[in-house]
Amino acid sequence: MHELSIAQNMLDIAQEIAEEQGLLRITQIHLRLGVLSGVVKEALFFAYDIVAQGTMAEASSLVIEEVPVVIFCPECQEERSLFRPIPMRCPVCQTKTADIRSGREIDIIAVEGV
Template identity: 40%
Template structure:
């Protein structure tokens, strides 16, 4: 993926929000990431450490909240959580084309002071 670019966007978002809050320091960034976003959290963390240097987020903790994939099975008329990236219903083996969650890639919250 392109985690350096994504982390640049995330950090810009965080610094803007912190400034609006009148914060002097960012202690923690919490991101929500679904497996279908295609983002590798470890690569984000690497980029985070490099990009935060010299900013009010230097030394902050990056917390990644993993969001599960949720699919809807039109045969069973119910949601299910696949265990891999192939959205096959564990009840009837039907492959779901309807993904209801798991694409998330967002900055959820900041801990500031």
């Protein structure tokens, strides 16, 4: 499962952050997840619970903030956010574009703990 390696990677990073902050236990990890990241949110929650077992993040929760796709519209000359990535076209003028500016990220934005 693809999400298992992502969860493991994420947990490793979160533990490093937690150690730098002098935390003994992680209670929450806040994550920004792009709509185009290819990650299934439910699968990530499931995978996270598995990899967190027996670590300082055991029983912690994952808080996911979904990030929309941002495209650049060549017609409007502006960036536009799409909460649904398909169809990939400007919501204002309907011009199709493949110029993706964001929406693929998997970023930890905060680690909380005690």
